[in-house]
Amino acid sequence: MNRPVPASEEGHRRRRPTIADVARRAGVSPAAVSFAVNGRPGVGEVTRARILQTAKELGWHPSASARALTEARARTIGLVLARQTEELEADSFFVRFLAGIERKLAAADYALLLHLVPVAGAEKTLGAYERLAAGGRVDGFLLTDPELEDPRLHLLEAAGLPVVVAGRLEPSSPFPWVETDHDTGMVEAVEHLVSLGHQRIGFLGGGESYEHVQRRLWRWREAVQAAGFTPGPVAHASGDSTAAAAAMLDGEPTAVVCSSDTLALALIAQARARGLAVPDDLSVIGFDDSVMAALSSPALTSVRVDYAEFGAAAAAALLARIDGEEPPAYEPSRPVLEVRASTGAPGRAVSTRR
């Protein structure tokens, strides 16, 4: 399966030029080169131009390691994901968030150290943070999917590095956080269902310990009550989404808002297995508006949130924090409810069946 290495590649890799090489060739001291490339004063304009020119000729780029050593900063931030891969792969949040982070980091010439840890045993996760922090490999951490009693918080506090949490964490967060407006999409979702005539609206969420799930649950309850109805059944999927979907259906709602598209699909599959038609017997709304929302049958009504923007804002906040500055203000754009075919007026009410 593995191609043998061609002999030509085995040859000597040419030594990378150093700042001294550039200095010599440009007829200046290494210090001058440093000033020139870093845009600092201390070198005349013509010399600066000449130095930059020689650097380009030599193909010289400052060594990140050497810089990291002298500046005591790695220009790298860490993102540790502690979630099951099955959970991540169906999650459009992850990739979009990542893309947003990247956009910001690239602009600041920072890099992203990504660490995926299997959730098997918290102690492994701890090791992950420590290894990155202790070695000075990263200048700060971004924390996503904060949980209510998150063990990572204490761990990161001990590490003493700047941390920004992506997600509201109150009231006692040891770290600054950035939050996007994901949950108000819930209001729109509920209002949509109410306007269709639904009265018994359920909530199917992911793991109860997730902060964002709790927020959505809370918003859902508020919105349902604001419409003058009592909240319908609630179920949480921690791992087995089928079981949660079944539990939800046992509650006989006419409509359900799910905290992710994946859960919505699981619910629809389960409903079908019970002979319920979507949306005739059951309306379903997903969250994230992932690619599969448009492709599933029926096409899923879903709340789209701009997670990339969120990622960029979180990254920006962390970079500011690393520089000891105030994080820039972030005004998240409003989530949008994408209405498709999985929602409709309540037909034969579920509660009258059986």
Next chain:
Amino acid sequence: MNRPVPASEEGHRRRRPTIADVARRAGVSPAAVSFAVNGRPGVGEVTRARILQTAKELGWHPSASARALTEARARTIGLVLARQTEELEADSFFVRFLAGIERKLAAADYALLLHLVPVAGAEKTLGAYERLAAGGRVDGFLLTDPELEDPRLHLLEAAGLPVVVAGRLEPSSPFPWVETDHDTGMVEAVEHLVSLGHQRIGFLGGGESYEHVQRRLWRWREAVQAAGFTPGPVAHASGDSTAAAAAMLDGEPTAVVCSSDTLALALIAQARARGLAVPDDLSVIGFDDSVMAALSSPALTSVRVDYAEFGAAAAAALLARIDGEEPPAYEPSRPVLEVRASTGAPGRAVSTRR
């Protein structure tokens, strides 16, 4: 949206202990400490134990930057993804592959520098590789989704860093590659359809330029011919999967193998729009066996490939390459066809309709 920084955090961050601190406290020279922590000879057993003990007491960890500087290696590898985020988010390959890489890297105390570049304009991608390579931030690159005429290849050759390609690249690959057994799953898929009685079997693939799509296409053709039939319609989705799905249906196959689950869903949606029932009028097989395969309706028959294993093998090969060793042998496990509800015997043949 951003919580103000608590005053307590503003305080002085304590200086991290250095090797000299440990040496002083243990009553030895810094060199001895270095020997001790790196398991090198040159220090007695009892002294070694004492040094390690003091290091632990002080909470000292060697600085990654300093190490990188002296050893001229960053203990980091780069993975640059140049794909649309919409494409990535529905792709279970990505996350599973990543998880496999991580597993290998963590064991070797390497880190992963992830870079997501928007596909808008190749010149940006180039910059991405160069910035990482030139600064010495990474010791090598992993290349995924190789395309047939991949501009990244020349670029990476110029960078002079070790590179391992994940995916077969013949005949003229400048780099060693590692390949998993994704395509023989195709044979099983086709045989499954043939055994159900299908004779007109189509292939719906992703972008034509992808090497893995080409391989699957090739395997599909072989398998169909081996069964004694002529290959059915072929369509490729480059961006707009709906259009490709429509084109495929115009070819009037009774069964279609798709190169991803997302495409399979797109095809099913399109078929439904035309009033075709799955699997009665059309059997559909996906690839990847992603989470949504089991959740979609009908549940998707899909080929499961162990991408995590693949990622680990690719990472292992790259690490070996960085150390100048021969990459370990990799015997990929066979893909498995997960038969679900989207395939069945051909009913009213599509070709007799209309």
Next chain:
DNA sequence: ACGAGCTCCTAAAGCGCTTCAGCAAACGGT
């Protein structure tokens, strides 16, 4: 015409580690 105050640059120290040469003490063989 002379020192103050520039501008433009250099020398050298230092970041935290690894490594190489070298040295003292202990050891073993004859």
Next chain:
DNA sequence: ACCGTTTGCTGAAGCGCTTTAGGAGCTCGT
């Protein structure tokens, strides 16, 4: 009792950069 060898350690150089202190050569005001 002597010499070669091994063992256990140290001193110092060096990785490639940044930064601080300071020096040389100007201009300029008086």
